[in-house]
Amino acid sequence: DAGVIQSPRHEVTEMGQEVTLRCKPISGHNSLFWYRQTMMRGLELLIYFNNNVPIDDSGMPEDRFSAKMPNASFSTLKIQPSEPRDSAVYFCASSTTSGSDTQYFGPGTRLTVL
């Protein structure tokens, strides 16, 4: 299997611009997670979906962040407008819907907002 695919791998943008991060989960997985990782705050769960439905978005920092999952094989995380403090590595992960099942992480998108 190809694993979780994320694009782009690196993104450099200027403050105020819209940023869209993309994720393709592993085929057959019905849970999808977006995380953010920074030195200061560590690994934070932003939002997760089960069967394409958002279940918990309490980790989304503010209204500038939005996430969608239009079908089982694609999700986006959008930041509009972006700010320098959004600079981080954003990970997508997928799993089957079970409390003991493994989450498989993508390679991440390193976002730099200037």
Added chain:
Amino acid sequence: GDSVTQMEGPVTLSEEAFLTINCTYTATGYPSLFWYVQYPGEGLQLLLKATKADDKGSNKGFEATYRKETTSFHLEKGSVQVSDSAVYFCALSDSGANSKLTFGKGITLSVRP
């Protein structure tokens, strides 16, 4: 709510040294427990897991035992290698159906030749 506490880092060891990384948790119900590893520039990957009390997870020479009485899941390896240098995360999954993970802060391990 659920939480995971890891020992403070970073940790630096010489090759072939014994490794212990402490992890304790707080959870309602009966969580599953995980250790994930992140190598430089990569995403997290599962190292090992345990789904019930007294289970031992093991992989690549690493081991951890699910201790319900002490709410712990300490990671051990008898002889570390330079290639084990990475960030290690302890995590738990709640017993519900949504497989949400709660991670510890992670600890950086550096192994010297």
